[in-house]
Amino acid sequence: MDRFEAADAGSVMTPAGLQANAELAWRRQLVLVLNVATYVALLGLAASVLGAGGWTITGWIMFLCFAVGTPWTVLGFWNAVIGLWLLHGGGDARQAVVPYLQAGELPRPLTVKTAILMTLRNEDPARAIARLKTVKKSVDATGEGAAFSYFLLSDSNQPEVAAAEARLAAEWAASDLDGAVGGAVEDRPARIVYRHREVNTGFKAGNVRDFCEQQGREFELMLPLDADSVMAGAAIVKLVRIMQAYPKIGILQSLVVGMPSASAFARIFQFGMRHGMRSYTMGQAWWTADCGPFWGHNAVVRIAPFREECHLPVIPGGPPFGGHVLSHDQVEATLMRRAGYEVRVLPVEGGSWEENPPTMLDFLTRDVRWCQGNLQYTRLLDIPGLLPMSRFQLLWAILMFVGLPAWTLMIALLPLAAWHFQSVPDFPVGLAKLLYVTFFVMYLAPKMAGLIDAMLTKGEVARFGGPVRFALSAGLELVFSFLQGAVSTIRTTLFMAGLLLSGKSVIWGGQSRDAYGISWTTAAQQLWPQTVFGVFVCGTLWFISPATLVWSLPLTAGYLLAIPFCVLTANPALGAWMKRNGIAGVPEDFDTPQEVAAVLAP
Numbered sequence: 001m002d003r004f005e006a007a008d009a010g011s012v013m014t015p016a017g018l019q020a021n022a023e024l025a026w027r028r029q030l031v032l033v034l035n036v037a038t039y040v041a042l043l044g045l046a047a048s049v050l051g052a053g054g055w056t057i058t059g060w061i062m063f064l065c066f067a068v069g070t071p072w073t074v075l076g077f078w079n080a081v082i083g084l085w086l087l088h089g090g091g092d093a094r095q096a097v098v099p100y101l102q103a104g105e106l107p108r109p110l111t112v113k114t115a116i117l118m119t120l121r122n123e124d125p126a127r128a129i130a131r132l133k134t135v136k137k138s139v140d141a142t143g144e145g146a147a148f149s150y151f152l153l154s155d156s157n158q159p160e161v162a163a164a165e166a167r168l169a170a171e172w173a174a175s176d177l178d179g180a181v182g183g184a185v186e187d188r189p190a191r192i193v194y195r196h197r198e199v200n201t202g203f204k205a206g207n208v209r210d211f212c213e214q215q216g217r218e219f220e221l222m223l224p225l226d227a228d229s230v231m232a233g234a235a236i237v238k239l240v241r242i243m244q245a246y247p248k249i250g251i252l253q254s255l256v257v258g259m260p261s262a263s264a265f266a267r268i269f270q271f272g273m274r275h276g277m278r279s280y281t282m283g284q285a286w287w288t289a290d291c292g293p294f295w296g297h298n299a300v301v302r303i304a305p306f307r308e309e310c311h312l313p314v315i316p317g318g319p320p321f322g323g324h325v326l327s328h329d330q331v332e333a334t335l336m337r338r339a340g341y342e343v344r345v346l347p348v349e350g351g352s353w354e355e356n357p358p359t360m361l362d363f364l365t366r367d368v369r370w371c372q373g374n375l376q377y378t379r380l381l382d383i384p385g386l387l388p389m390s391r392f393q394l395l396w397a398i399l400m401f402v403g404l405p406a407w408t409l410m411i412a413l414l415p416l417a418a419w420h421f422q423s424v425p426d427f428p429v430g431l432a433k434l435l436y437v438t439f440f441v442m443y444l445a446p447k448m449a450g451l452i453d454a455m456l457t458k459g460e461v462a463r464f465g466g467p468v469r470f471a472l473s474a475g476l477e478l479v480f481s482f483l484q485g486a487v488s489t490i491r492t493t494l495f496m497a498g499l500l501l502s503g504k505s506v507i508w509g510g511q512s513r514d515a516y517g518i519s520w521t522t523a524a525q526q527l528w529p530q531t532v533f534g535v536f537v538c539g540t541l542w543f544i545s546p547a548t549l550v551w552s553l554p555l556t557a558g559y560l561l562a563i564p565f566c567v568l569t570a571n572p573a574l575g576a577w578m579k580r581n582g583i584a585g586v587p588e589d590f591d592t593p594q595e596v597a598a599v600l601a602p
Contacts, residue, residue, distance in 0.1 A: 014289065014290040014342055015248040015290065015340050015341060015342050016100070016246040016247075016248040016249050016290070016342045017246075017248070018099050018100055018246070018290070018342070019099065019289060019290070024287070024289050024290070027286060027287040027289075028287050028389070030287075031078060031082070031287045034078050035071075035074050035075055035078055038074050038077070038078070038442075039070060039071060039074050042066075042070055042074070042435070042438070042439070043063075043066070043067060043070075045431060045434065045435040045438070046063055046066045046067075046435060047063060048428060048431050049428060049431050049432045049435055050062050050063045050066075050417070051063075052421065052424050052426075052427050052428055053420070053421070053423075053424030053425070053427070056420060058413050058416050058417055058420060059417070059420075061409065061410075061413060062410050062413050062417060064406075065406040065407065065409050065410040065413075066406075066410060068399075068402060068403055068406040069403035069404075069406040069407045069410070070403075070439075071399060071403070072396075072399055072400055072403050073439065073442050073443050074442065075396070076280065076442070076443075076445060076446050077441075077442035077443075077445040077446075078283070079279075079280045079281075079283035079284045079446070080279045080280050080283060080445040080446040080448075080449035080450075081279075081283065081445065081449065082282075082283035082286055082287075083278070083279030083280055083281065083282035083283030083284070083286070083347075083449060083453075084279040084283075084449040084452060084453055086282055086283065086286060087278075087279060087282060087453055087456075087457075088453065088456050093282065096286060097282060097285050097286050097289075097347060098285070098344075098346060098347065098348065100242050100245070100246055100249070100344065101242070101346070101348070103241055103242045103244075103245035103246065104238035104239065104241045104242040104245075105238065106241065108241055108244070108245075109144070110144045110147040110237065110240055110241065110244060111147075111244065112147065112220040112221055112240065112243070112244050113147055113148075113149070113218065113219045113220055113221070114147060114148050114149075114219060114220070114221040114222065114223060114236075114240055114300070115148075115149050115150075115151055115211075115215070115216065115218075115219040115221070115222045115223070115303075116132070116135060116136075116139075116148055116149070116150050116151070116222070116223045116225065116236075117151045117153055117208065117211060117222055117223065117224045117225060118131070118132045118150075118151070118152055118153065118224075118225045118226070118227060118229070119153050119154075119155070119204050119207050119208065119224065119225075119226065119227070120152060120153065120154045120155065120156055120165060120227055121154070121155040121156055121157075121200070121204070121227075122156045122157065122158050122161050123156075123161075123227040124227075125161060125164040125165040125168050126164070126168060127227070128152075128165075128227040129152065129165075129168050129169060129172060130598075130599060131225075131227070131228070131229065131230050131599050132150055132152065132225070133172060134230060134595050134598045134599050135150075135225070135230065135231055135233070135236070135595070136148070136150055136176075136192075137233075137598075138231075138232050138233030138234075138236075138594070138595050139233035139236055139237070140233070141233055142233045142234055142237045144233075144237050144240075147240070148191075148236075149191040149192070149193070149219070150191060150192050150193070151193045151194075151195065151211060151215065152165065152169050152193070152194045152195070153195055153197075153207045153208070153210075153211055154194070154195065154196040154197065155196075155197050155200035155203070155204070155207050156196070157200065162196050165194065165196070166194055166196065169192070169194035170194070172192060173192040173194075176191070176192055193215065195211075195215075197210065201324075202312070202324045203324060203326065203328075204296070204328070205312055205324070205325065205328035205332070206324065208222075208224055209307075209311075209312075212303055212306060212307040213307065216303045216307060217303075217307075219303055220302065220303060220304070221240060221243055221300050221301065221302060221303060222300070222301050222303050222306075223236060223239075223298075223299070223300050223301070224296065224297050224298075224299065224301065225297055225298065226296075226297040226298075226354065228354050228355035229256075229297050229298055229353070229354050230259065230353045230354075230595050230596065230599050231254070231298055231351055231352050231353070231595070232350075232351030232352075232593060232595050233595075234351055235254065235350050235351025235352055236300075236351075238350075239252050239254060239299075239300045239346070240300060242300075242346075243300050243302065246342075247302075248340070248341055248342060249302070249341065249342045249343075249344055250301070250302045250305050250306070250336040250337070250339065250341025250342060250343060251292075251294050251299055251300070251301050251302070251306075251332075251333060251336050251341070251342075251343040251344070252299060252300045252344050252345075252346060253292060253293060253294055253295060253298070253299040253343075253344065253345040253346065254298045254299060254345075254346055254350075254351075254352035255277065255281060255345070255346060255347055255348060255349055255350075255352060256295065256297070256298045256352045256353065256354050257270070257273075257274055257277070257349055257352065257353055257354075257586070258270025258273060258274065258353065258354065258355065258356045258586060259353045259354065259355055259586075259588060259596055259599075259600070260579075260585070260586060260588050260589045260592070260596065260600065261355065261356065261358065261575070261579075262572070262575045262576060262579050263358035263359065263569075263570070263572075263575045264568070264569045264570070264571060264574045264575040264578055264584075265357070265358060265359050265360055265363070265569035265570060265575075266355070266356040266357065266358050266575075267575065267578055267579070267583070267584040267585070268473075268476060268477050268480045268569070268584045269356055269357075269363070269480070269484070270356045270586060271464075271473050271474075271477050271584040271585070271586060272447060272477040272480070272481055273356075274450070274586055275446075275447055275450025275451050275453070275454060275474075276446040276447045276450050277446075277450070278349075278449070278450040278453050278454070279446065279449035279450055279452075279453050280446040280449070280450070281345065281347040282347045284345075284347075285344075285345050285347045288345075288389065288393075289344075290337065290342040290343065290344065291333075291334075291337050291343060291387060291389035291390055291393065292333070292342075292343045292344045292345040293329075293330065293333060293343070293345055293393070294329045294330060294332055294333035294336075294343060295329055296328065296329030296332075297354070298352045298354065301336075302336075302341065305336060305339045305340075305341050306332070306336065308339075309335055309336065309338070309339035310332045310335040310336055310339070311335075312324070312325045312328055312331060312332065312335075313325070313380065313383070315376060315379045315380070316379075320372055320375075320499040321375060321376050321378070321379055321499075322379070325373065325376055325380070326369065326372055326373030326376060327370055327372075327373025327374050327376065327377075327397070328373075330377075330393060330394065330397055331377070331380060331394070333390075333393070334383070334386050334387075334390035334391075334393060334394060335383075335386075337386075337387055337389075337390050338383075338385050338386055338387065338390065351593070351595070353588070353595075353596060358516065358570070359516070359518055359566070359569070359570040360484065360487060360518075360527075360565065360566040360569060360570065361518060361522075361523075361526055361566065361570075363484075363488070364487070364488060364491045364526075367488055367491070367492060368491065368492060368495040370401075371401045371492055371495060371496065372495075372499060374397045374398055374400060374401050375398060375401060375402075375496070375499070377394040377395075377397055377398050378398055380394060381394055381395065401492060401496070404488075404489045404492045404493055404496075405492075405493040405496055405497075407489055408489050408490060408493040408533075411537060411552075411555055411556065412533070412536075412537065414537060414541065414548070414552060415537060415540035415541050415544055418541060418544050418545040418548040419544045419545075422544070422545060436551065440554070444478070447477075447478070447481070451474055454470070463587040463590065463591070464585060464586070464587060464590070465582040465585050465589070465590055469581075469582050469583065469585065472583060473583055473584040473585070476583070476584060477584065480569075482554050482555070482557070482558055483557065483558040483561055483562075483565045484558070484565075485558060486530065486534075486555065486556070486557070486558025486559050486562070487527065487530055487558055487559075487562045487565065487566070490529055490530045490533055490559065490562075491529075491530070494529060516570065516572065517567075517570055517571055517572055518566055518567055518570040519567070520563065520567055523562075523563045523564075523566040523567050524563050526566070527562040527563050527566055528563075530558070530559045530562035530563075531559065531560065531562055531563060533559050534556060534557075534558075534559025534560040534561075534562070535559075535560065537552075537556055537559065538552075538556050538559070538560060541556075
């Protein structure tokens with residue numbers, strides 16, 4: 001037994017003393033049983049359908065694809081069901097899931113020093129620094145501002161961007177009575193610091209690592225922010241108070257939600273995410289508990305154990321799967337838990353925001369970067385000393401993307417399967433429909449549970465603009481999710497094939513934040529594979545089995561409509577119209593917090 005495993009071996013309670021390990025073991029066993037039973041039942045249904053008339057090569061391949069692609073849906077279903085039950089089943093969800101929350105609500109003064117970091121790489125400097133200024137102003141308004149310092153950590157490799165960052169940071173520090181850049185001004189501490197790295201070793205994770213090794217030794221906690229992040233001071237102080245009360249919590253992740261947007265794509269996407277995350281995250285936190293997720297930003301991290309125990313390995317070999325870890329956050333979470341510190345997520349909305357990609361093409365760019373990073377975890381599953389839950393989380397992150405090519409191949413084989421089953425006497429049509437409907441119910445469960453949660457929570461629908469807007473937005477987002485999912489599936493499948501064949505790696509760079517239009521030519525250049533795939537599948541189904549084509553449309557229509565879908569959802573005029581009329585609006589659209597209003601101001 002190594003030093004990490006020994007830290008928790010035989011313990012009655014979790015490291016922070018928040019919950020009994022026996023209780024958490026029971027919860028995890030229940031979730032395991034529910035998922036395995038559901039998964040086996042679905043596989044049995046799929047075998048009865050795909051094996052009708054005798055197994056063929058096509059049937060076997062589709063069955064294996066179904067087996068690979070289904071687990072993510074099954075766990076999402078049970079997370080949502082458990083979360084909805086916790087929220088509205090009559091029990092005390094807060095005590096069951098977040099027993100540490102009360103510590104953040106008690107008005108105790110802060111005695112720990114916290115560094116708030118913003119990592120930059122070729123972002124709009126004025127935009128990013130305005131967000132960090134807003135965060136500082138909000139924190140200062142709580143009366144606890146003296147416990148915080150602010151760091152702009154730049155990896156920008158465009159000279160004009162880096163120069164603008166340095167100038168704007170210096171101006172901010174000079175205008176702030178407690179600020180300084182790169183050192184002290186007179187006898188005042190350097191509470192606003194800008195640092196630029198010429199060589200961005202390790203990308204964002206390496207930037208934060210350098211901070212921990214250098215300035216971080218002066219602080220107990222750090223709060224990393226992305227360039228599009230905003231947090232309310234009250235929310236930050238609450239997180240820090242919890243960390244102060246429980247020294248064995250190593251990472252406390254806030255629930256990050258999308259900000260109001262003028263982009264049609266972002267508005268619809270984040271409306272769905274807002275609901276899809278509500279019950280899902282509560283249910284997930286109920287059983288992952290002390291082995292929770294870390295999303296790399298809008299979370300408070302304990303610096304000393306992070307610095308000493310969360311060194312990211314450099315994976316042997318070259319790209320795409322070797323080198324520095326791209327999706328660093330979940331690996332850091334598992335290493336923090338290995339070190340004997342809890343990793344918790346606070347599954348409650350409140351004062352933690354980010355911006356979402358404004359177009360389908362920007363979303364795909366972000367998605368494939370996550371894909372490559374998650375696939376690197378295949379080389380990290382054997383890290384010594386990880387808890388079983390931590391290894392499961394890494395494996396689950398891998399399956400999140402591995403299932404997408406499986407679904408793509410299954411849909412590609414659908415015409416061949418339809419042709420074969422036409423000649424099968426007594427084909428189990430009823431079972432096929434049952435499997436189809438059951439799968440979609442489970443696939444949509446996180447969204448539906450979130451919508452039900454909103455309808456059952458007093459005043460919640462009104463926060464989304466009232467019942468008419470809420471219902472219209474929910475229907476629009478449902479259609480959107482199917483179309484967007486089809487486009488993403490093909491893009492990720494092609495990207496993964498390219499990784500295996502060419503070894504080409506993604507490049508970490510700045511991201512688009514504002515709404516902008518996409519031309520038909522650009523959309524066609526980027527999304528023609530989806531269109532060709534859709535024409536092939538739908539065209540062959542039209543000749544072989546029109547009825548099967550109709551049933552397949554929730555899965556296949558997105559391929560045919562990929563190009564117009566991309567152009568339409570990027571149209572600034574549509575986004576402006578939706579914003580004016582409150583369509584797909586989030587609560588911050590209708591009652592805008594000061595922090596959000598400040599960063600959205602022209």
